[in-house]
Amino acid sequence: MAAAACVAAAIFPDQFFPERKSPCQSCLMARYFFDVHETHTSIIDDEGVDCPEASDVSEEVLRALCEIAADNPARYLDQKLRIIVRDEDEAVVLTASLGLTVAWHSEGAATKAA
Numbered sequence: 001m002a003a004a005a006c007v008a009a010a011i012f013p014d015q016f017f018p019e020r021k022s023p024c025q026s027c028l029m030a031r032y033f034f035d036v037h038e039t040h041t042s043i044i045d046d047e048g049v050d051c052p053e054a055s056d057v058s059e060e061v062l063r064a065l066c067e068i069a070a071d072n073p074a075r076y077l078d079q080k081l082r083i084i085v086r087d088e089d090e091a092v093v094l095t096a097s098l099g100l101t102v103a104w105h106s107e108g109a110a111t112k113a114a
Helices: 005-010 054-071 107-113
Strands: 030-036 049-051 078-087 092-099
Touching: 005 030, 030 054, 054 078, 054 092
Parallel strands: none
Antiparallel strands: 030 049, 030 078, 078 092
């Protein structure tokens, strides 16, 4: 299962896959842990995900941020959604964040959209 689905499952367990499996059971891969941080909530990943290459980690963390925010975009409006990735030695290896903002540029546009 992709890391994005695993990370999203930690926040929305009923909407995503219930089990976590390595995408390649026969490969030797490093295990990474995707900790999700919102304004008032942190979810620490204690299971981790096996990734074959470091480039897969950055791709999956970005995909996870988008999937999590897409479920309820208004929840993340003017807030920062952040995922901190740790390796098996607990070292932080990557941090990614997503911020959503909306800014009307004229008073008339806001009235027309409502």
